[in-house]
Amino acid sequence: MKTLTIVLTDGPYISEYAETAYKLAEAALQEYKVNIFLYLDAVHIPKKGQDPSFFTNAGQLFSGLTVKGVIIRACARCAAARGYLPEEEIIQGSNCRDYFPGIQITSLYELSEMLSESDRVISLSR
């Protein structure tokens, strides 16, 4: 099976990229193994407790993707800069208590691993 990696740098709601990535990932799952790497402000996307009122909860959308097999990882440096810290214990597929289940904080080196193993890469950034 081919692999698709989506790289995001925007936080949720400031643009449509999180929702676009969700739709792309869900559609691609039929033919691709899908990775999503959250970089810079995109590490805010999986935060628990979002209440976006008029928008779809981006964290819930992404957590739902992990249930379907999408691998979602967040850059450790970017996460730490924004107050999200990884822990040793993995609970419900996540190593961050502030994140939705299934989404983990990881080293930036995992981005290069994802890129090198991918057949397609989509970058969504402003």
Add this chain to the structure above:
Amino acid sequence: MKSVFYLLDTVPYGNEKAFGALNAAAVSLSRIDVTLGLYGDGVYLVIAGQDSRKLGLPNLADILYAYGELRVLVHEPSVVERGLFGETFIETLELVDEEDFFEVMESSDCVISF
């Protein structure tokens, strides 16, 4: 993917994008061919003699220079448009015209923009 083109078109300071692009490019070097393309305001990154101490930030041009194995393409028209042609640049870069810049970009397996 065997090659990646990181595209940076924003200034080096005042936001995290240049630092983020540099870090992503650096960690990718061990696995794939990496090119950092500087376009628009991104070309300010290669001006030598930057002093970022008052900003409390690392000198990003020095960091870029330290990664000598990283291919850095600088879009020459962007340099000219900003009146930077008389400036001294760090040494590890290629100044290229628009055609060459986009040719390398298109020939890369993927483009990640910042």
